[in-house]
Amino acid sequence: MNLIDNFKLNREKENFRDVIESIYNGVEFKGTNLWVLVFAIFIASLGLNVNSPAVVIGAMLISPLMGPIMGLGLGMAINDLTLLKKAGYNYLFAAGVGLLTSTIYFAISPINDAHSEILARTSPNIYDVLIAFFGGLAGILATSSKLKGNVIPGVAIATALMPPLCTAGYGLATWQLDYFLGAFYLFLINTVFIALATLITARLLKFPFKVHPDDKEKGRVNKIVWSIALITLLPSIYFGYDIVQKNNFQKKANQFIENEAVFPNNFLLQKNINPISKEITLTYGGLQIKDSAVNVLKLKLNKYYLQNSKLIIQQGFSYLNENKSNTKQENLLTSTLNDKAIEIEKLNKTLDSIYKQKELSRQVYKEIKAQYATIESFVLQPSTLINDSIQKNIWISNLKSKEKINPKEQKQMKEWLKVRLATDEIIMNFEN
CATH class of the missing domain: 1.20.1080.10 (Glycerol uptake facilitator protein.)
Structure with missing residues (x-):
């Protein structure tokens, strides 16, 4: 066909x-x-x-x-x-x-x-x-x-x-x-x-x-139809071109900000790109940005074909003068940075704890596998035991074996694991 x-x-x-x-x-x-x-x-x-x-x-x-x-x-x-x-x-x-x-x-x-x-x-x-x-x-x-x-x-x-x-x-x-x-x-x-x-x-x-229709009538109808279509079409072409231009401006502005608008000891708090007025407004937090640095940044607009754009630099937390620090602003900035540092420290401790827990589980698995070759998988997890009267930290372990482990061996494993983890509280489950 x-x-x-x-x-x-x-x-x-x-x-x-x-x-x-x-x-x-x-x-x-x-x-x-x-x-x-x-x-x-x-x-x-x-x-x-x-x-x-x-x-x-x-x-x-x-x-x-x-x-x-x-x-x-x-x-x-x-x-x-x-x-x-x-x-x-x-x-x-x-x-x-x-x-x-x-x-x-x-x-x-x-x-x-x-x-x-x-x-x-x-x-x-x-x-x-x-x-x-x-x-x-x-x-x-x-x-x-x-x-x-x-x-x-x-x-x-x-x-x-x-x-x-x-x-x-x-x-x-x-x-x-x-x-x-x-x-x-x-x-x-x-x-x-x-x-x-x-x-x-x-x-x-x-x-x-x-x-x-005769040819004359047909031609007249066609002219009317295509005239209406053209009148409707022309404004939409302009609006479509305008949208493309705005998208291009937005794209170039974002590239400029990502690649060039970086100042030492400052972080970008907010960006506002206005394609209609061709304005790029950047708000920073940190040290006072010198006029010379801002002028250098403005010169880089040409590199991204943004030479007709207006760059506005605003500052949130800033020193009004590097030599004469404003105490109120300094305290605010210091407090903010300290809060961030505490948050980062907490996150680092959490990550360290997770990493150490994985390493401990991996090592204990190797040790217990060396003693009991039939073990297939091993889970070890810290947890909290809560009831009406107490709340205490415990360990929970789940062990899967190819062959059935008798009660005596189960007890030996549990006692060995208590010693290995330096704890008296452990719940151990066995699967065969």
Whole structure:
């Protein structure tokens, strides 16, 4: 079989009439579809409000918003004005209901914080365009195929129509215009490029025209479609470029801090990288950093292509003057360092204790193995015995042997181990 044949769709194509009827049925918002839309709006708004990705994903899965958007694309593809008008009306109706409902919800909700699930929908870019377009391609292909599988739920999650609409409602309810504009623009991106993907795929699959357009009308429609797509696309390219630039700045700044921003007798308490203002703010604790050292560090910005950035050095615990020490700051620094030293000493003692315990267990195992060759494994562990009247330190040992050890030998082992460990308290278990 030719490799190209694997990519052909003819064998799996659904009957065109059935596909068109299916999209027609998904376009309308009345009865069940309308109630499902309302419930999906509330679920998405609640998920955004409590910052729950799982709830937001649930809203995406049950949202019926994909129907009228695919109807818009198919209506343009097959020159079906009835479908186009119906899909356009229902799309505007659904978007209006979604925006109004989410605005009312967020207006009365006691939680008004913009969590990560909301913020993620306020800065659309070129990547969102690509997601919408390829999601739309997958959606119309699945709808046109007999092997639909689980593509439609996946497309609903990937293209995420409901969350940005509800985020736009959040922006209106909290009077944050930038949130509203960003989220609504993302909603429009998803709409335009899902519809465009539907149009292109329907044409490639050669869906039959309802009314065959003449060349003049066809050219006019194509100009309108591509103009809308281009107008939607251009801002997203700018935002995508902006995101790439910010990520590059963040990466270079972190490399600069890690490799160069090291001062003797100082430790970095906090770093703040602002890609928008191109500022790098570093807060240190320790000795006063000289201006000459700071100037040398600023010169190294060029090495990381950060020459247009502003470096701000701040100091937390510091000596205002190396010769005239400030007593209060000195005492604070000394106290902090002493506390750290005590913590380190405690950790070192704990590590030493663990290491010594391992060495002791290994040595005792060798000694007892030399006396009793049938022993397979040996566990030795210090512990604490607690009851209502006493609390004392004991040793617990677990010994496994290939052959059964008689009671006399068990007693001898236990007595020998008491002497070896210099203890009177030991619990010894034997396994055969």
